[in-house]
Each structure stands twice: as C-alpha cells, then as structure tokens.
Amino acid sequence: xxxxxxxxxxxxxxxxxxxxxxxxxxxxxxxxxxxxxxxxxxxxxxxxxxxxxxxxxxxxxxxxxxxxxxxxxxxxxxxxxxxxxxxxxxxxxxxxxxxxxxxxxxxxxxxxxxxxxxxxxxxxxxxxxxxxxxxxxxxxxxxxxxxxxxxxxxxxxxxxxxxxxxxx
Numbered sequence: 001x002x003x004x005x006x007x008x009x010x011x012x013x014x015x016x017x018x019x020x021x022x023x024x025x026x027x028x029x030x031x032x033x034x035x036x037x038x039x040x041x042x043x044x045x046x047x048x049x050x051x052x053x054x055x056x057x058x059x060x061x062x063x064x065x066x067x068x069x070x071x072x073x074x075x076x077x078x079x080x081x082x083x084x085x086x087x088x089x090x091x092x093x094x095x096x097x098x099x100x101x102x103x104x105x106x107x108x109x110x111x112x113x114x115x116x117x118x119x120x121x122x123x124x125x126x127x128x129x130x131x132x133x134x135x136x137x138x139x140x141x142x143x144x145x146x147x148x149x150x151x152x153x154x155x156x157x158x159x160x161x162x163x164x165x166x167x168x
Contacts, residue, residue: 008055015062032104036090036111041065043089044082051078064121072126080130083123087112118143 001012020034045055048069057068071082090112097105115123118140132139 009057010060011057012060013062016060019062029103029107032101032107033111036093036104036108037065039093039108040086040090040111040115041067043085044071047082047085051082053078053082066121072130076130076133080127083127083130086123087115090115118147120144 001014001017003010044067048055048071051074053070053074055067055069059066059068071079073079074082090108094105094109094112097108116127118124118128128140128143
C-alpha cells in the first residue's frame, strides 16, 4: 500500500501489516515496542525539520522502518545531531520509565543502544560514516568485521555453555 502525505511518499508492505497483526495477539510488549520505534523516528524527524532538512519517503518493511531524507547532505554536525536524536530519545525514555515500567524501559534502552552500534543501515553506521568523512571504507569494513566477530563469538559461547539443548 502506498500513498502520499504532505508531499512525503509512504509505503507500507503487506508483510509489515501481516507481522503487526500476528504479533499483536501474542506479545504484551508489542505496543510498547511500536511506541518506542515511533518515538525514535519522530525524534529524528523533528530535529531534521528544525535543521531545514527534508523527508522524501517513509518505508514500513518487515524488518525496518526506513526514512529516506537528505540528512547525509546536511553539514556534518547537524547530520550527526539528527542521527543521534533517535537513540538518545530512547535512552532518555528508558531512564524516565525505569521506575514506572521496567519492560518499557528495557525495550527503549535496547533500541537506543542497538541503534548506536556500527551495523549496516543503523544510526551508528551512518554516524561512523560521517565521522570518517567517507575516506575510511577500509576502516569501516574492519570495524564491521571485528564487531560481527565479537557478536558471533559471544553467541557461540552462550550456545556452548547454556543448559539448553539446541539440537533438533
């Protein structure tokens, strides 16, 4: 499904709607997660608007909500500020919610921290690209490899030392 809202193209995939409808029946924290994602994207959008940036398209896909904008063409400090507002809004929400709803606080904290990690198409990845000024493609590849190696090693260690039997 596609439509235009105030000059912004909005695309919502069938699989996104399907996943939303299925998961809403099984997860009590589903709505908290959706609200956390919305908070994250609104924070980006508000600062982008303040810095006179433009949003061209919003894609709701199965695995991500992607906002296509001109954030990377803004001056470096403004672009980094826009990219940091999403994760920082989630971390702030986590601090504010820690005594009210620990599940909501944890979801916001995890979302904020995950978005700061240098994984492909995350806020952390874009920030790293801006900091390296496009000159460090080799450095980025090394960082991606080291990060992936650490994550896979920790996952393998958990798998080996867990009390659960993961064989089928």
